Structures are given as C-alpha cells and as structure tokens.
Amino acid sequence: xxxxxxxxxxxxxxxxxxxxxxxxxxxxxxxxxxxxxxxxxxxxxxxxxxxxxxxxxxxxxxxxxxxxxxxxxxxxxxxxxxxxxxxxxxxxxxxxxxxxxxxxxxxxxxxxxxxxxxxxxxxxxxxxxxxxxxxxxxxxxxxxxxxxxxxxxxxxxxxxxxxxxxxxxxxxxxxxxxxxxxxxxxxxxxxxxxxxxxxxxxxxxxxxxxxxxxxxxxxxxxxxxxxxxxxxxxxxxxxxxxxxxxxxxxxxxxxxxxxxxxxxxxxxxxxxxxxxxxxxxxxxxxxx
Amino acid sequence: xxxxxxxxxxxxxxxxxxxxxxxxxxxxxxxxxxxxxxxxxxxxxxxxxxxxxxxxxxxxxxxxxxxxxxxxxxxxxxxxxxxxxxxxxxxxxxxxxxxxxxxxxxxxxxxxxxxxxxxxxxxxxxxxxxxxxxxxxxxxxxxxxxxxxxxxxxxxxxxxxxxxxxxxxxxxxxxxxxxxxxxxxxxxxxxxxxxxxxxxxxxxxxxxxxxxxxxxxxxxxx
Numbered sequence: 001x002x003x004x005x006x007x008x009x010x011x012x013x014x015x016x017x018x019x020x021x022x023x024x025x026x027x028x029x030x031x032x033x034x035x036x037x038x039x040x041x042x043x044x045x046x047x048x049x050x051x052x053x054x055x056x057x058x059x060x061x062x063x064x065x066x067x068x069x070x071x072x073x074x075x076x077x078x079x080x081x082x083x084x085x086x087x088x089x090x091x092x093x094x095x096x097x098x099x100x101x102x103x104x105x106x107x108x109x110x111x112x113x114x115x116x117x118x119x120x121x122x123x124x125x126x127x128x129x130x131x132x133x134x135x136x137x138x139x140x141x142x143x144x145x146x147x148x149x150x151x152x153x154x155x156x157x158x159x160x161x162x163x164x165x166x167x168x169x170x171x172x173x174x175x176x177x178x179x180x181x182x183x184x185x186x187x188x189x190x191x192x193x194x195x196x197x198x199x200x201x202x203x204x205x206x207x208x209x210x211x212x213x214x215x216x217x218x219x220x221x222x223x224x225x226x227x228x229x230x231x232x233x234x235x236x237x238x239x240x241x242x243x244x245x246x247x248x249x250x251x252x253x254x255x256x257x258x259x260x261x262x263x264x265x266x267x268x269x270x271x272x273x274x275x276x277x278x279x280x281x282x283x284x285x286x287x288x
Numbered sequence: 289x290x291x292x293x294x295x296x297x298x299x300x301x302x303x304x305x306x307x308x309x310x311x312x313x314x315x316x317x318x319x320x321x322x323x324x325x326x327x328x329x330x331x332x333x334x335x336x337x338x339x340x341x342x343x344x345x346x347x348x349x350x351x352x353x354x355x356x357x358x359x360x361x362x363x364x365x366x367x368x369x370x371x372x373x374x375x376x377x378x379x380x381x382x383x384x385x386x387x388x389x390x391x392x393x394x395x396x397x398x399x400x401x402x403x404x405x406x407x408x409x410x411x412x413x414x415x416x417x418x419x420x421x422x423x424x425x426x427x428x429x430x431x432x433x434x435x436x437x438x439x440x441x442x443x444x445x446x447x448x449x450x451x452x453x454x455x456x457x458x459x460x461x462x463x464x465x466x467x468x469x470x471x472x473x474x475x476x477x478x479x480x481x482x483x484x485x486x487x488x489x490x491x492x493x494x495x496x497x498x499x500x501x502x503x504x505x506x507x508x509x510x
Contacts, residue, residue: 107499108492108493109493115489115490115491115492115493116493117492117495
C-alpha cells in the first residue's frame, strides 16, 4: 500500500523530509531519498524552508517521482500568485506527485533573500480548497480542465501552541479539514511532552496528525533552534545530552528515536522524520 | 494624500443595522479632499441612513461629528466622552483612522464607511489617480519623477514591456504606459542617458511585503 492508502486506512505512516539542493546537482538529494526507500512511505519534499532559496519542491518532487519514489510535495503560498499555484499543482500531478502539504511559508525577511517580495496569492486554506476545485475539474475562475488532479492534501498545525493560541490552532484545523485537508504535519518536535495539551483536545489518529520529529546533530544546533525557532521547545536535558555525547550525531538520532516512540505511544498515527544537515543518516532511525 | 471612496449604502447598512445609536465620524484630512469622508459627506450619508432606516421602520439615531484627524491621539480624544453614548462608531476616515479609533476605544465596535484605495493626487475635480505605493525606497530620481512601481501595471524597472502600444498600457487603452511617460520626461530633461543605465534590482524588503512597517525619528521622540 502507498502512503495515501495506508494513511486513509488508519495504518502507521512515516514520511522522510528532505530539502531539494541549493544548486542544480541532485545527486546527493536523490541518494538521500533512495536511502529511505522501503522505510519511509514517502518523501516530504520541502519548499524552500526558512525562505532560503533552493531548487523548487516541484522540481525536487519530479526528480524523485522519476526515480519511482512516492512524494508529498510541500507547497508554500509565499512565492506564487493563484495562477502559478494552480499551474504548479497541475504540473505536479502530471509529473507523478500525488500528495501536497500546503503551507503559508516564512517571510522572505527570515531567509537569504530578504529583499524578495512575498506574494501570498492565497493562504494555505485557500490553496487546499483550490486543489479540491481542480480535482472537481474546475480552476478558480470556473474554467473547465482537461484532466483533473486528485491530490491528497495536507496542512500544518502548530500543535505545541498553548492556551488560547492552541484553541485558535484547533479552529484553524477545522477550517482546513472543511477545505479538504486530509492530514496534518506539526511544527518540529524535540520532546513529546510539548504535544500533551494538543493531544488532550484532538484525536490525532482521526485528524491524521503527523508530528515532525527532528534529529539534532549537535549542541550548537540545539542552542540555535532554541534561540531562533519559535514554537519549538528544546529541552535543556537534550542540549546537555548532545553537549556531553562523544558522538553527538548518533546521540541526536537516539533522542529523536525516543521522541518518535513517545509520540507514537501518545496515539499519533505516524510521523514526519527529519535530520537537517545529516540527511544521509536519516535512514538509520526510521523504524523498519 | 490617501484616496478613498465611500462604500455603498447597502454595505454600510449591513454593518450597523443591528444597533440603535450610531456615531458617524468624519475626518478633515485626506478623505475631505477626495470627497469621501469629510464634514459634507458625513452630513449626506447621515441623511441617507436616517431615511433608509425610517423607510424600513427601524428606530435609529445617527449623530454626526467630524474630527481634524482620526490618525492622531489628540483629536480622537475629543470624542472620548461622546462615544460612550453610542452602540457603535461608523468612521469615514481611511483605514488608518478606523484602526486607530478601534485601538483607542477598544470596547466600541468601529465600522469603516469608506474603502481606502491608494496614495494619489487630484487630477481634476472628481478624478483622483494613483501616484505612490509607499514601497519605502524611492527611485523617482532615476525615472524622471514618474513612478514605475505605482504606475506600471507590472512594476517594471527597466523600460516598457511588449504590451505598451502607442503610449498606452496593455491593461487598458485609457491607461498611460508609465515607461512611455518616463521616456518622454527624460527626453524633455535631456537625460536619456539615465534610461540607458540598468536599474539595480529592486529591494522589496522596505515594501509592505516585509510585514507592517514603522518609521522612527528618535530626535523628535519624547
């Protein structure tokens, strides 16, 4: 069974997240993706994460699809108007992409091209609804399509939010489900406890919420994430553990594996697994 | 100035029809010049609303006041006691005034009576046209004083596109091609050498795309 079938059947699913290359050479990217083949159900191809310019997710997903890999294409609303978003959805389907993770995208100021103009022609909920319209054979203007894509659409949820912010996130999830979202991906998770409040209010299996479990590669990375990435709790014990470890990369993966087991115990129906900067070792900690 | 136009009566009615006492507040600045929300427009709109609600059998009090500015704490304070007596405020200021009013009177519903359109000029009585998009990094020095950001449909920086025909833009035969205007002006100024220069890539980080902006002038801060 593929990612879509397993997800919709309620079976456990794992996605491996990979960012396409900063450059036109896809050798390492493909090699890392092939490394998780057979372990991950699909590769989540990130779309210029952190607003850092890289090869597009569409390009990256097409490269992997040509290698016979199942892909979830992340799609940010930041860089395209509604013409381009629809056009790229059609292209993605034609190139073999069958699932899309719709995201708003970070502001260009946070990336390596702060002088870029953001577009946000649609928000992510609008993009999900647009994909549904395309699936029904109509574009946003009502024009008929010759061939329509039937994407499995996903969205993001800030599952580590607290208090009223968490309630707003849950309301946002409901809107996205109404628009057509069939699964959710959380913000990076470094400790399962940060999902406890969310877990009390949402049935993660029913809503198909996949925590994004990340392996840190060093104590310096832990400090950087703590200082610069909002909504990600970096447990002090994890930073200390990486500091003291003889092999911090291995230790980071061990900690991520523990977090993964904890979120699965909490009832989450799978996870997105990431290892920024050490993607070639991602396959080592994806459960068989 | 900020150019605005009044919303249709039906939309305004839809916003306020559940209340019984409305304070209609005009502004003496930009919206007065573009005849959308000054004292005169406040009077006309108030009469139209009274008539509407009278015809529809609803008791509705609409009182009028026009402030010097709605984008200024000092003038907004003038209605502090007054606004308490009303269910809601209908503001004919631009979006800045409406928001400043809502921030100042946090518990009071505030509704916009105009659509804020652009930064523009009065070309002739009853005709206002766009001149500036407040992009935050002005390039008028290089374009003969004519702005391609606000006046070129594609915001092009290095000459016209293929859609420019007989000095008009492809979006409408009534719209001047901004780059034709720029070339004409540079010719008149004897500065066509400027046109030959390649414009550096536009820095959009000062534009709205970079999030809400602010200007700080420390030497005048209290």
